[in-house]
Amino acid sequence: MRVPLSALLLGLAGLIPPIGLTAGALLDLGLFAPSMPGFVLTYAAIILSFLGGTWWGFVSRAERPSAFLLAVSVLPALAGWAAIFSFQPPAALFALAGALIAVLAVDWLLVRRRLAPRWWMQLRIPLSVGLALCCGLSGWALIR
Numbered sequence: 001m002r003v004p005l006s007a008l009l010l011g012l013a014g015l016i017p018p019i020g021l022t023a024g025a026l027l028d029l030g031l032f033a034p035s036m037p038g039f040v041l042t043y044a045a046i047i048l049s050f051l052g053g054t055w056w057g058f059v060s061r062a063e064r065p066s067a068f069l070l071a072v073s074v075l076p077a078l079a080g081w082a083a084i085f086s087f088q089p090p091a092a093l094f095a096l097a098g099a100l101i102a103v104l105a106v107d108w109l110l111v112r113r114r115l116a117p118r119w120w121m122q123l124r125i126p127l128s129v130g131l132a133l134c135c136g137l138s139g140w141a142l143i144r
Contacts, residue, residue, distance in 0.1 A: 018134035025141040037138035045080025052076035093139030
């Protein structure tokens with residue numbers, strides 16, 4: 001099954017801010033270039049929270065929602081919060097990159113259990129990988 005066009009276009013549009021900020025940081029474009037990785041970090045934390053919310057919604061649709069999956073659905077928001085408040089920016093960006101890849105396992109589980117739509121992984125893989133790359137490259141921009 002194909003990803004609905006609106007979901008695909010809106011999802012890809014969501015990569016515009018981190019791609020632009022990452023490019024600005026890598027190319028050292030202007031006075032705000034050193035702050036751009038921090039904006040990517042914040043954006044990634046927000047996206048992780050959004051993903052957790054989608055998981056909560058998927059799991060909640062079941063007649064008997066899994067307590068385990070409901071608990072798992074709050075972890076992305078906690079990971080984003082921890083990255084913002086507990087790490088130095090390069091380490092936080094690298095941790096978020098890993099978290100964005102790790103969440104794909106839960107996305108896959110939700111599809112497998114028929115809680116998420118069949119096309120979900122076709123959307124989630126490029127979006128998670130794209131944002132993870134932005135996080136990794138933004139972290140690298142801070143330490144190079």
